[in-house]
Amino acid sequence: MDFSENFLHYVWRFRSFDSAELKTAASENLKIIHQGFLNANAGPDFSNAKIQLDGTIWVGNVEIHIKSSDWLKHHHQIDDAYNSVVLHVVYENDVPIKRKDGTTLPVLELKNRISTELITRYERLFLTLTDFPCINQIREVDQLVVDAVLSRTLVERFEQKTGAVIEMLNNLNGNWDETFYRFLARNFGFKVNAFPFEAFAKAVPQQIYAKHKDNPLLIEALVFGASGFLNDEFTEAYPKQLKAEFQFLQKKYNIKPIDATMWKFMRMRPQNFPTLRLAQFAALIIKANHLFSKIMAITDVSKLRMLFEGLPVNDYWKTHYHFKKQAAAVSIQFGKTSINNVLLNTVALFLFAYGKHTATQSYINSAIKLLETLPAEQNAIIERFTGAGVKIDNAFGSQGVLQLKKQYCDEKKCLSCGVGVKILRSSSNHH
Structure with a gap:
């Protein structure tokens, strides 16, 4: 089984596992009321989760590992930030884990609850050596989903570029001209x-x-x-x-x-x-x-x-x-x-940067x-995406694609990308 903790984050976040008659390793009846919110910072993986254990409601954090022994490997047993964990979600429960105060941590093992189809699909996306992991699957994704992702990546790209504009603006004492x-x-x-x-x-x-x-x-x-x-x-x-x-x-x-x-x-x-x-x-x-x-x-x-x-x-x-x-x-x-x-590269960027800097939506x-009136750029990256079935009508789309490729495809961040999530979810909908 070759997958990362990120895959388990995905599985937990979208409840892409068989959740019928859930029990912890200690045979407590478990009901997930809310799986919590993915935490991008230090500390447990999901915050503000709500679960029910044998009729008692618990609100707190959820920590996710491939094996329960990873808790010890990551030294969570000596870290106060992990005292608030109410559930340990693992692929394989290999050792019982106690919190810092000595109480046993409830654990949910997902080993036999994730469909083989979802795992196969994940492996097909992630274990490819290509820098465009979903090249063969992206054409199955609804263009509306792709467009929504490109809108997000375009804004991300322009926000990053705005950083350089504001840096120079500050060096030039706020002189926009x-x-x-x-x-x-x-x-x-x-x-x-x-x-x-x-x-x-x-x-x-x-x-x-x-x-x-x-x-x-x-x-x-x-x-x-x-x-x-x-x-x-x-x-x-x-x-x-x-x-x-x-x-x-x-x-x-x-x-x-x-x-x-x-x-x-x-x-x-x-x-x-x-x-x-x-x-x-x-x-x-x-x-x-x-x-x-x-x-x-x-x-x-x-x-x-x-x-x-x-x-x-x-x-x-x-x-x-x-x-x-x-x-x-x-x-x-x-x-x-x-x-x-x-x-x-200059006019659209400055309209965007000025709009962001002065909080004036009309410039954005x-x-x-x-960008929507300008033709899409022509380059090897754009050609690969259009060849894979993505419709790119204008510079708005092509700029979104360039960002998607650089920040998501090259980094294999398919689980943070709406397209990757959609490809995986289409296989787990039967749960």
């Missing part, structure tokens, strides 16, 4: 250039741009100068101008540019070159200064996309991938996929609505 600007910059770098983008954003705080919002050239000079791209000698008019402007701004604001070698160009399509991304980022600042406040003021999520469309990117980039080198014409607008990525609702 600056926090948003830093996260947005990181997102603009996508995975490859996230780090240099974040470093460059630190070099020029957002309020410096605000002072020059009516002069696009100065904003472009700040962006390219701080990112380390204006240290060369140039022959073309545009980079020359930028360099001259930046030399003045750098002194004025004491800007320390980052090292240009931090940027990665390798194995990248020109549309994703950091130089073009920076040109788009500068154009976004020119188009919408104090972007965070603008986003928070938009109530119709379909209008959020418009902030990132039709950016006033300098025409120089129509024929250049980087300074000094002319190239075949390339689209200089922020593409649809890139916009979706920013809406998902806007975040969720926005």
Whole structure:
């Protein structure tokens, strides 16, 4: 018999055992009135349980073990926290157990009360070596159950990510605009250039741009100068101008540019070159200064996309991938996929984080609505889930799946997952 204590927690919690004519090991008649509440902290496994032993009602805690001797192995006999245990639930009762005060602990043995079908189903889920244990069973689970689980995991994912937002917010003395600007910059770098983008954003705080919002050239000079791209000698008019402007701004604001070698160009399509991304980022600042406040003021999520469309990117980039080198014409607008990525990873996250932080449900609702309008991400994890029969319609679903995979499937926490519980329960319904 190869199962964990968690499996017995599941069996007890959902009463997935034969409960006809229950008796303790000492032959007392046992009736379970309430199995108690699973305790995630230290101490006995279930708190506030209510049982009846030979007609007497007991309220207290329940401790669960594979073998009753585990009580001694875990040193509960010397721990005062276990004096309040009213029932010891075990798979196998191998030794009688006394409490610290010498009284015998009533024990319920489940050995012959759990159906072999439930155990087989459990083993099929848990003893698989795959990182997606229910890959063969999930299609039997009602989509409504799956959707409810994904809603929960999505919120969990965004709550975890909110932690990082609030941490930076506190470091920036509660300045939401600056926090948003830093996260947005990181997102603009996508995975490859996230780090240099974040470093460059630190070099020029957002309020410096605000002072020059009516002069696009100065904003472009700040962006390219701080990112380390204006240290060369140039022959073309545009980079020359930028360099001259930046030399003045750098002194004025004491800007320390980052090292240009931090940027990665390798194995990248020109549309994703950091130089073009920076040109788009500068154009976004020119188009919408104090972007965070603008986003928070938009109530119709379909209008959020418009902030990132039709950016006033300098025409120089129509024929250049980087300074000094002319190239075949390339689209200089922020593409649809890139916009979706920013809406998902920065805009939706900040709506959610701001809503959580200020306890304003309408922002959380806007975040969720926005996720429902965005297409699901395309990656190997999502493909495995759709291949197994899970319907993923939008980014809300795909984000939920990514969290489910990371926090539940990879950790084999099927017993804490609504899908895993449903698969097991469908086998124990005949009790």
